[in-house]
Amino acid sequence: MSTLYEIAERRKPPGSTTARAATPDGLRRNATPNGLRRNETPDGLRRAATTSLAVLFATLAIATSVLAEETNTLGMKLVPIQPGTLKRGIADDEIRAHAEQFTYVLSKVAGYFENQGEYGSGLHTAKITRPFHVGATEVTRGQFRKFVEETRHITDAEMAGQPNAPGAPMLGFTPPRAIGAVKTLEELDIVSSTKYTWKNPGFAQTDEHPVVGVSWHDAVAFCQWLSKKEGKTYRLPTEAEWEYVCRAGTWGQAYWFGPDPYQAYRFANIGTSELEKAYPKMVLEKWVIDVEKEPSDGFVYTAPVGSYPANPWGLHDAHGNVFEWCQDAYSFTAYKDLAQAAGKDRVVADPLVLKPTTEGVDVRVIRGGSFYSSPQNFMACTRSFFLAADSACYIGFRVVRGN
Template sequence: MTVRAGSIESQVEAGKKMIQVLENQFDKPRIVSLSDLTYRCKPKPQAAKPQTESDSITPDKKVFRDHLKDGSDGPEMVWIPAGRFRMGDIQEDGGSDEQPVHQVSVARFAMGRYEVTVGEFRRFVNATGYKTDAEKAGACWVWVGDSSGKNWRNLGFPQTDNHPVVCVIWNDAVAYAEWLSQQTGQQYRLPTEAEWEYAARAGTSSNYWWGNDIGSNKANCYKNYCGDHFKYTAPLGSFAANPFGLYDTVGNVCSFPCSKYEGKYNGKESECISQNSGSPRALRGGAWNNRPRYVRTASRNRSSHDYRSDDVGLRLARL
């Protein structure tokens, strides 16, 4: 086959021109769509950071009050978001009944923003004529002085309507919750032990929601161990709220959950027991007459259902 030199030269020249055209096109700015710009400006996805206790739940902090039949407001409640947490003596500073440390899932519920006040309990008593166990028995155990004749109305130390009601037993607390349910059309009850600790921890794993040291003027406990200067109970709201917006989950007065007390955690902490059960109950939160070790979030105390004392009050849950 005969190949002409002119043909080869012309093809080479044409190829050079094509290369130049392509180079010119790549040197020009490229017009892109807005979506293309958006995509190109997005940061590169990063690997998810390890989940901490506080990352596993998002505080709701929605405060509300149900209306009673007479149009007045019920106690302030706070929605607690659903979540999963470690329950028990995470810091290993407590007793054997705070073991084993285990994971618990909790559904969304509402918790009393404060412990039930003297004023709130008085409204229930005035509306129903209810008499507490201490009034019927003629005595309530008190830390100082004679227990005879003591009850929620008469403690031997000053209480205003804004102080937490005390000298109420488990059945008194249930009666108040049932009345509130009837008045509002909602379901009020004592929290399970798991609900109580979940709400009190508010996403933390430390001894107290603010850290492992009791600090000063953060809670009301025995003498001046907490630097609070209250001799007995403190008015509600005297200290900062935890991250869920709940007050006095550490000290002031302890309260009954609805669960049966067991010497080791075995699942009963997520259940309520019958009002007629004679099984032991737990007391949670610690009180004004307890040392710091006993007001830790994980701390538990065994009690009978009819235990009445000037350091025991109540805090309700609502579904």
């Protein structure tokens, strides 16, 4: 009997070679249909070769669809992500469990989730149908600087205060106040000022820290520049993609590292005792901690990207450090609307919300929490939002590469 290798050898153009190693052993053994002999007619050989090569090409196509980890021209490590499904929303019993974990009054936490549009009726399954790559870390200040230097891009925050500026002045940190000076959440030391930009968020950063002070527009412009530079499509993750890679297969718990918020300091840069000591009342207003006994996460403000352990899929800082922009417009009823439109099975393929809650107001989703966030703000399921033209010292972004 003729093997697939032998058939391919006979059919190849003059001067070409066939790599035997590229043909799976199983295909070599089984590629020739039973009953086909060397002395069969040319038509029989043609049919056998066509069928066998089709099997080979299909097998190779499946094999090559499995993406590999890459590093791009900016030094970004890109992690391969395969298609799958994600359960989105939060049920009543989960809210009760989270309330008990956080030592909050149940009604307060339940109200928080209800206001996020995630309460019960919004439960659905998001189906990610295409493989893609995602940045292992948030985009750094150094990487953003290269974009600015090559394009002379002016951020929305840098235009703030000028006529027809697209957004408000950036939210940045003022120097720490005296102990006990901050009494309420309204007195937090994050203020809007034209003196703040990605170059000066109100605290020191190196090129290895995540860039902050960038609007959604700035993040999209960066992705467009990188796409043109490399000839590949870079973009912001959809909200569904973001939660999918954050959870990394760890369904049914608040964080990829487990259900306990008091272990977060080991895995994420969040609001802990360092921030509380620098800005009294900032953390205690949102999270019940013992400033003297609470373990430290090591940073008051942003941490260099990759400072904390990666999740099971290779992503660093999916929780904490900085909030991350997503493609989606923020809609208060997004989950409920998607669930109802999906029908009985409540499965939505590659969801992307483009219509905001208030028509004409461009509000975008931010995810993941930041260095000053409390537990409910950096859970994998928690939805947050920000005006697309505005920026803050606690918002950055991560890129996705793929259609």
